[in-house]
Amino acid sequence: MRHLTRAYGDVGVLVEIVCQDDPSEPYLSDFSIPIHAMGAPTGAYGYSRQLLAWLRQNVTRFDGVVINGIWTYHGLAAAIAAKGRVPYLVLTHGMLDPWFKRHYPLKHLKKYFYWPVQYWILRHAETVMFTSTLERDLAPQSFWPNHWKSFVVPYGTGDTPPNSKAQSDALYSKLPLLHGRPYVLFLSRIHEKKGCDLLIEAFARVAPVHPDVDLVIAGPDQVGLQSKLQRLAADLGIERRVHWPGLLTGDAKWGALRGCDAFILPSHQENFGVVVAEALACGRPVLISNQVNIWPDIEQEGVGLVAPDTLAGTEDLLSGWLALGDGKRSAMIARTTEVFRKRYSMRSGAVAIKGLFEQLNRK
Numbered sequence: 001m002r003h004l005t006r007a008y009g010d011v012g013v014l015v016e017i018v019c020q021d022d023p024s025e026p027y028l029s030d031f032s033i034p035i036h037a038m039g040a041p042t043g044a045y046g047y048s049r050q051l052l053a054w055l056r057q058n059v060t061r062f063d064g065v066v067i068n069g070i071w072t073y074h075g076l077a078a079a080i081a082a083k084g085r086v087p088y089l090v091l092t093h094g095m096l097d098p099w100f101k102r103h104y105p106l107k108h109l110k111k112y113f114y115w116p117v118q119y120w121i122l123r124h125a126e127t128v129m130f131t132s133t134l135e136r137d138l139a140p141q142s143f144w145p146n147h148w149k150s151f152v153v154p155y156g157t158g159d160t161p162p163n164s165k166a167q168s169d170a171l172y173s174k175l176p177l178l179h180g181r182p183y184v185l186f187l188s189r190i191h192e193k194k195g196c197d198l199l200i201e202a203f204a205r206v207a208p209v210h211p212d213v214d215l216v217i218a219g220p221d222q223v224g225l226q227s228k229l230q231r232l233a234a235d236l237g238i239e240r241r242v243h244w245p246g247l248l249t250g251d252a253k254w255g256a257l258r259g260c261d262a263f264i265l266p267s268h269q270e271n272f273g274v275v276v277a278e279a280l281a282c283g284r285p286v287l288i289s290n291q292v293n294i295w296p297d298i299e300q301e302g303v304g305l306v307a308p309d310t311l312a313g314t315e316d317l318l319s320g321w322l323a324l325g326d327g328k329r330s331a332m333i334a335r336t337t338e339v340f341r342k343r344y345s346m347r348s349g350a351v352a353i354k355g356l357f358e359q360l361n362r363k
Helices: 002-010 049-061 073-082 099-103 105-124 133-141 165-174 196-209 226-235 250-259 274-281 295-301 311-323 326-344 346-362
Strands: 017-019 035-037 065-068 088-091 127-130 150-152 183-187 214-218 242-246 262-265 286-289 304-307
Touching (some): 002 346, 017 049, 049 073, 073 088, 088 346, 133 150, 133 295, 165 250, 183 196, 183 250, 183 274, 196 214, 196 311, 226 242, 262 311, 274 286, 304 311, 326 346
Parallel strands (some): 127 150, 214 242
């Protein structure tokens, strides 16, 4: 939201955010736009009387409303307040991907009880926005009925900070043993959905052939998986070549992205993968599974490699990249930042959403 609101400002759109957060949360203090925090919601669905009251009172001050995310009360409140008064759009953020239907059938069944309400919101939206063509095409497979007006909106991230020595210094202060060694970078949550176990096993297969290359697995361990993965790396004899810096932020994060040979994300499901866009913005090729929904773009633009989300597929990503000649690598690297600006700059998303509202308000 921080990146998107900056982009809105760059294209002349005035934005305010209403959210269900505690007003005292420090992360709300440094936004450059008004934030209306309604306080913590009630229950799993997030009911909030204050939210609906604020929206009913204020919604006509705006030319339109963007509802970010689905399945909780904020969307219903915004739709009720906006319907018949101002147009509203819904940005689903991958929450209709059928992967969840296949892998969490009980949760999917529970959501069917919410679907009549959620479908009403989507059905009456002026547009339901998706961040890739693949996400748009997969969404109707999750629930029925499933008719709404769809639009693929450019999405990604903001501009990266300029390259600086402070960035690499911050990384190597956390990982001094990495200094001077080429590495492939995984930067995301350490979670089973991200294919981290496949990455460890695949790296163990290619490591003997490429003794000078290391692997960095960076990100928060929210489910206690890291210790199991570290044991797996030890069992496979590669523990000295796999580095675990934890969550990287600020200069250390940008140093890791700019310093890597390539970025890798062998996820089993990924609606978009903002960090993929960040890697491209830093001039680094990306190695991703064909379950990251922007994989057709990456393959078409020639800025990375794509393979199935299997052990063999992940091994193909690593071995394929490491076997590329210098000429092919350089050609791939040369296209990365241009592709980022064309497809994944948040400014493009802001322009597209602004254009949608301008069309709606001309009707």
